[in-house]
Amino acid sequence: MLQFVIRRIIWTIPVLFLVTFFTFALVRAIPGGPFDFAGDKSLPPTVVKNLEAKYHLNDPLWQQFCSYLIGDAVCRPGKQNGVASKGVLLGDLGPSFRYRGRTVNDIIATALPISAQLGFMAVMLGMLIGIPAGIIAALKHNTPIDYTATFIAVLGVSISNVVLGPFLIWIFALKLGWFPVATWAAEPLFSNIAEKYIAAGEQVPMWVNLIPKPTKEFFMHAVLPVVTLGTALSASLARLTRGSLLQVIREDYIRTARAKGLRERAVIVTHALKNSLIPVVTILGPMFAGVLTGTFVVEQIFAIPGLGRHFVTSVGNRDYPVVLGTTLVYAVAIVIANMLVDITYAWLDPRVRLE
Amino acid sequence: MAALLEVKGLTTQFFTQDGVVHAVNGISYHLNEGETIAIVGESGSGKSVGVMSLLRLIPQPPGKIVAGEVWFQGRDLMQISDDEIRQIRGKHIAMIFQDPMTSLNPVLTIGFQLMEPLQLHLGMDKNQARKRAIELLEMVGIPGAATRLDAYPHQFSGGMRQRVMIAMGLACNPQVLIADEPTTALDVTIQAQIVELVKSLKEQIGMAIIWITHDLGVVAGLAERVLVMYAGQIVEEAEVHELYSDPHHPYTIGLLRSVPRLDMGKSKRLIPIEGLPPDLIDYPKGCPFAPRCEYRTEKCEQEDPPIEQISPTRRVACWHWETVVADIREKGGVYA
Numbered sequence: 001m002l003q004f005v006i007r008r009i010i011w012t013i014p015v016l017f018l019v020t021f022f023t024f025a026l027v028r029a030i031p032g033g034p035f036d037f038a039g040d041k042s043l044p045p046t047v048v049k050n051l052e053a054k055y056h057l058n059d060p061l062w063q064q065f066c067s068y069l070i071g072d073a074v075c076r077p078g079k080q081n082g083v084a085s086k087g088v089l090l091g092d093l094g095p096s097f098r099y100r101g102r103t104v105n106d107i108i109a110t111a112l113p114i115s116a117q118l119g120f121m122a123v124m125l126g127m128l129i130g131i132p133a134g135i136i137a138a139l140k141h142n143t144p145i146d147y148t149a150t151f152i153a154v155l156g157v158s159i160s161n162v163v164l165g166p167f168l169i170w171i172f173a174l175k176l177g178w179f180p181v182a183t184w185a186a187e188p189l190f191s192n193i194a195e196k197y198i199a200a201g202e203q204v205p206m207w208v209n210l211i212p213k214p215t216k217e218f219f220m221h222a223v224l225p226v227v228t229l230g231t232a233l234s235a236s237l238a239r240l241t242r243g244s245l246l247q248v249i250r251e252d253y254i255r256t257a258r259a260k261g262l263r264e265r266a267v268i269v270t271h272a273l274k275n276s277l278i279p280v281v282t283i284l285g286p287m288f289a290g291v292l293t294g295t296f297v298v299e300q301i302f303a304i305p306g307l308g309r310h311f312v313t314s315v316g317n318r319d320y321p322v323v324l325g326t327t328l329v330y331a332v333a334i335v336i337a338n339m340l341v342d343i344t345y346a347w348l349d350p351r352v353r354l355e
Numbered sequence: 356m357a358a359l360l361e362v363k364g365l366t367t368q369f370f371t372q373d374g375v376v377h378a379v380n381g382i383s384y385h386l387n388e389g390e391t392i393a394i395v396g397e398s399g400s401g402k403s404v405g406v407m408s409l410l411r412l413i414p415q416p417p418g419k420i421v422a423g424e425v426w427f428q429g430r431d432l433m434q435i436s437d438d439e440i441r442q443i444r445g446k447h448i449a450m451i452f453q454d455p456m457t458s459l460n461p462v463l464t465i466g467f468q469l470m471e472p473l474q475l476h477l478g479m480d481k482n483q484a485r486k487r488a489i490e491l492l493e494m495v496g497i498p499g500a501a502t503r504l505d506a507y508p509h510q511f512s513g514g515m516r517q518r519v520m521i522a523m524g525l526a527c528n529p530q531v532l533i534a535d536e537p538t539t540a541l542d543v544t545i546q547a548q549i550v551e552l553v554k555s556l557k558e559q560i561g562m563a564i565i566w567i568t569h570d571l572g573v574v575a576g577l578a579e580r581v582l583v584m585y586a587g588q589i590v591e592e593a594e595v596h597e598l599y600s601d602p603h604h605p606y607t608i609g610l611l612r613s614v615p616r617l618d619m620g621k622s623k624r625l626i627p628i629e630g631l632p633p634d635l636i637d638y639p640k641g642c643p644f645a646p647r648c649e650y651r652t653e654k655c656e657q658e659d660p661p662i663e664q665i666s667p668t669r670r671v672a673c674w675h676w677e678t679v680v681a682d683i684r685e686k687g688g689v690y691a
Contacts, residue, residue, distance in 0.1 A: 142416075250414075252457040258412055259452075260472045260523070261444035274462045349462055350507040 115306035126233030134241025156235025285341035358385035365423030396584035455516035466504030
C-alpha cells in the first residue's frame with residue numbers, strides 16, 4: 001500500500017513535467033502577448049518594452065521555461081532584473097502579469113479554498129442524493145418510482161447551470177428572500193492563526209483559508225450555489241448508480257445469494273452494492289478534481305471569488321503564469337483524485353491488488 | 356411412501372415485449388427421499404426455469420409462475436409467504452448452478468459466502484460457522500481448507516469453485532440438492548471429478564438430488580430416474596436403464612442417437628434431430644415435437660398428447676408410442 005502510494009507519487013513527476021511543458025508551449029503559441037491591449041487602453045511602446053524586459057519575455061523560450069521550472073538563480077545567473085522567481089520546483093509559481101503586485105501563489109491561496117469549499121459541498125450533496133436515488137430507482141426498476149427518479153435525473157443532467165443558477169436566485173433569493181443573492185461568506189475557522197499572518201503582512205496559508213467557520217452566514221450563502229452545482233452532479237451519479245446496480249442484480253452470484261435464502265435487503269446490501277459502486281467510484285475521482293478546483297459558470301453567476309474564473313480569464317489575458325499555475329493545480333488535483341480512486345478500488349474489489 | 360417433493364402442473368411464463376414465452380408448460384413429477392433424478396433436454400427446453408420455479412427464483416417480472424403446486428413437507432411452496440420460502444431456500448432445498456466462474460460473488464471471501472447460510476439458517480455464531488466452513492471445504496476436497504477460507508473466488512480454479520458451490524449448497528444438510536448443469540462449464544476431467552464428488556457426498560449425507568443436464572452420458576452413471584423435457588413439457592419419464600435400452604418417445608430416441616458412443620466404432624455417423632425446437636412465444640397447437648418427428652400423423656399436428664402413465668415406472672407423452680416401440684424393436688434397437 002505505502003509502496004503503491006510512493007510509486008504513484010514518483011510517477012506523477014513526469015506527468016506534471018509534461019503538463020507544464022505542453023501548457024507552457026501552447027499558451028505561448030497563442031498569438032498576442034500579455035501587454036497587447038487594443039484601442040485606448042494600449043500602452044506606449046516603451047512601456048510595453050520595459051514590461052517585457054521586466055518579465056524576461058524577450059529571452060529565448062528554453063531559458064524562460066528553465067527559469068519557470070528551477071528559478072532565475074540557476075537559469076539566468078546575474079540577469080535578475082525585475083522580479084526574481086525561485087521556480088516551480090520550490091513552489092514559486094511566479095508573478096501574475098495582469099494583477100500587478102500579486103503572485104500566482106497569492107491568487108491560488110485565496111481563490112482555491114473558496115472553490116474547494118463550494119466543490120466539496122456540491123459533491124457531497126451530489127453523492128447524498130444521487131447514490132441513494134440511483135439505488136432506489138434500480139430496486140424499483142420499471143415502476144413509477146423508477147420513472148420519476150429517472151425523469152428527474154435526466155432533467156438534472158440536461159438543465160444547464162446557466163439556467164438553474166439564475167432560476168434558483170430568482171425564486172429563493174429575489175421572490176422568497178430566503179437566501180442571499182450572491183457572494184461567498186467564508187471566514188477561516190482558525191481566525192487567530194489567520195490574523196497572525198495578516199498582522200505580519202504575510203499571505204495566509206491555504207489550509208487556514210480552506211477550513212470555514214460553520215456560521216449561519218456561511219451556510220446561507222452556500223445553499224444556492226451548492227444546490228445549483230450539486231443537482232447536476234447528483235443527477236449523473238443517480239443515473240450511473242442505477243445502471244450499475246441493475247447490471248449487478250442480474251449477475252449469477254446474486255441468484256446464488258437468493259438461493260441461500262438471504263433476505264432481499266441482505267442480497268442488495270452485502271452482495272450487490274459493493275460491486276455496483278465500482279463504476280461510481282471511477283467517476284467520482286475526476287468529478288471531485290474538476291469541481292474542487294473551481295467551476296467557471298457557477299462562480300460567475302453567484303459572484304464567488306473562486307479559482308474558476310482564473311482558468312478562463314487568464315487565457316484571454318495571456319497571463320502566462322496564471323494559466324500555468326491553475327493548470328498545474330488542476331493536474332495535481334486529478335493525479336491525487338485518481339490515486340484515491342485506485343486505493344478505493346483495491347478496497348472494493350479484491351481482484352485489484354496494489355502491489 | 357409419500358414423495359419428498361411433489362410437483363403438480365407447474366407452469367412458468369415470461370411476459371416479454373415480443374409476447375408470452377411459454378417456458379414451462381404444466382410439468383408434474385415427484386422426488387422420493389434420497390433419490391437422484393435427472394432432467395434432460397436441449398437448451399431452452401425449460402429445465403432450468405422449471406427447477407428455479409420450485410424455489411421461486413425466477414426473476415419476477417418478467418417471469419411468472421402462472422399455475423401449479425409444489426408440495427414439500429406438507430406445504431405448497433407456491434403459496435407460502437416470501438419469508439417462509441426463504442427458510443426453505445438453502446436450508447431444506449439447496450441449489451448449485453451452471454457456471455462456477457460467475458456464481459460466486461467476486462468481492463466477498465469464500466469463507467464469508469460459505470458461512471452465510473450457516474449463520475442464517477442454523478443460528479451459528481462466527482466461530483462455529485468458521486469451524487463448520489472448514490469442515491465443509493475439507494468434505495468437498497479442497498486442500499488447505501483453513502487457509503483457503505480467506506481467499507477470494509478469483510484465486511480458485513473453475514473446478515475448485517464448483518466444489519465451493521457444492522460445499523455452500525450442502526452447508527445446512529438439505530434434503531434436496533438441485534444441481535442446474537453443474538458440470539457444463541467445466542472441462543471433461545473436472546466434470547468427472549465433480550460427478551464422483553456429488554455421488555460420494557450423497558452416500559454420506561443422503562440428500563435427494565435433481566440433476567439437470569443435457570449430457571446423457573452423465574445421467575447414466577448418476578441418476579435412478581430420468582425425465583426428458585422438450586419445449587417446456589415432460590415428454591418421457593423412465594428408470595435410467597429402461598430409458599437407454601427401450602426409449603418410447605421419438606424425441607428420446609433422437610437424443611440417444613445424437614450422443615457419440617465409444618462402442619459404436621468410428622464408421623457410425625451421429626444422427627442429428629432434424630429441424631429446430633418450436634418457438635416458445637408462438638407455441639404450437641399440437642404435439643410440440645411433431646414437426647421434427649418421423650412418426651407424426653395429422654392427429655399429432657392437431658392435438659397435444661397428454662403424458663400417460665404406461666407402467667408403474669414409466670410415463671410418455673406420445674400418441675403413437677406403441678408404434679414407435681414396435682418399430683424400434685423390429686429394427687433391432689435405437690442405433691440400427
